[in-house]
Amino acid sequence: MKNSLKVERAKKDMTQQDLAERIQVSRQTVNSIEAGKYVPSTVLALKIAKVFDVGVEEIFQLEDGD
Amino acid sequence: MKNSLKVERAKKDMTQQDLAERIQVSRQTVNSIEAGKYVPSTVLALKIAKVFDVGVEEIFQLEDGD
DNA sequence: ACTCAATGTAAAATATACTTTACATTTGGT
DNA sequence: ACCAAATGTAAAGTATATTTTACATTGAGT
Incomplete structure (x- = not known):
């Protein structure tokens, strides 16, 4: 899975x-998700999507092998 | 978080x-997610949404307290 | 060059997501 | 009523998500 978290953050200067x-997590959690260190729970994905006012699929995309 | 997994399954008679x-998980995992026993990873949510050809938000919705 | 904020990384601990196995209960068709 | 499929539940084990703490590195402004 890949994500466009960094781009979305940049768009909003966050x-x-x-x-x-x-989204009520640690800063390092955001970094880890952004860096693909691990996959967020759906609750976090929904919260993130809500902050950026887009659908989850706009931020997180499946890759081959997922 | 609540979900409409059962409804989506019924729509497609699955x-x-x-x-x-x-989505390559155990049957009990689907049951547990459906029953709200635990929150799926975003990868699973994306796979589920793809099977039903809807957005993740159509299936999983945040609730107060999440 | 200096400074500080932002980001990156790691490790250990904790919490939760998932699996397997097993059994129980419900549902739907005949 | 009977039967099999579908669903529900539980427990123990494994894998992964997240936290905290600490330190390193980078980037931007002066």
């Missing part, structure tokens, strides 16, 4: 810390 | 086993 506070 | 095979 730091990882800003987003982390908005 | 069993939990059918869906499980399509």
